[in-house]
Amino acid sequence: MPSIVGKIVDALHLGKDKSQHKSPVFDHTKITVFFVLGGPGAGKGTQCSRLVEDYGFCHLSAGDLLRAEQHREGSEFGELIQTCIREGTIVPMEVTVKLLENAMAAALKEGRSGDGWADGRGRFLVDGFPRKMDQAIKFDEEVCMASMVLFFSTTEEVMLARLLERGKTSGREDDNAESIKKRFNTYKETTMPVIEHYRALGKVAEVDSSAAVEVVHKDAKVAVEKILNK
Ligand code: C5P
Ligand code: MG
Numbered sequence: 001m002p003s004i005v006g007k008i009v010d011a012l013h014l015g016k017d018k019s020q021h022k023s024p025v026f027d028h029t030k031i032t033v034f035f036v037l038g039g040p041g042a043g044k045g046t047q048c049s050r051l052v053e054d055y056g057f058c059h060l061s062a063g064d065l066l067r068a069e070q071h072r073e074g075s076e077f078g079e080l081i082q083t084c085i086r087e088g089t090i091v092p093m094e095v096t097v098k099l100l101e102n103a104m105a106a107a108l109k110e111g112r113s114g115d116g117w118a119d120g121r122g123r124f125l126v127d128g129f130p131r132k133m134d135q136a137i138k139f140d141e142e143v144c145m146a147s148m149v150l151f152f153s154t155t156e157e158v159m160l161a162r163l164l165e166r167g168k169t170s171g172r173e174d175d176n177a178e179s180i181k182k183r184f185n186t187y188k189e190t191t192m193p194v195i196e197h198y199r200a201l202g203k204v205a206e207v208d209s210s211a212a213v214e215v216v217h218k219d220a221k222v223a224v225e226k227i228l229n230k
Helices: 004-011 044-055 062-071 078-087 093-110 133-143 156-170 177-200 213-228
Strands: 031-037 058-061 122-127 148-153 204-208
Touching (some): 044 058, 044 122, 044 213, 078 177, 093 122, 093 133, 133 177, 156 177
Parallel strands (some): 031 122, 031 148, 058 122
């Protein structure tokens, strides 16, 4: 019986040129990608929305793209995504990387008039990604080399309080105490090594996201401007 990953690779028609080394789909000298990481409830989505207004980024949340795919009629990954999200585990990277690549291509095709979008250029905040080392390597090698990781850091206590508050209205299947515990574990065991990988490359800009939204926003702007003006 083919493995689940094998099935996904077949379904996405990714297997054909397995032996060839692929160059990235997008040229990182024209397309700026910031990965946005931090634990669940650290404020990634909230801060990304602000930064979109400031700098004309296109905001792509990996979690939102996965939830949309989960509910898309005819998706063969609906059940798989639902299980991973509820259990706080990582969806096989082939699915998430392809969804991001497609969303980037669509945004570039559509074009924008904001900062950094003239002459085939574009800038993206890729939020909640990469959550695992295999996603990081695949995206950098095959989609687009990321410029920087914006890392929103805070305590588990703060994140738990935010998630439980959000859970009152979010309708998300994973904003409950049981799923949150599993998500924290995945974050510590699987995502922190990704942050450490980029830290060793000097690519992490860390912003303490414990304070109120406006305060964190100011610090995030300082970090982003430092990178954009390099
Ligand atoms: O980022 P967000 O909290 O919306 O992600 C929700 C869930 O989606 C994660 O707990 C995980 O199950 C899945 N996910 C993933 N890979 C990513 C981003 C999210 O598997 N890069
Ligand atoms: Mg989010």
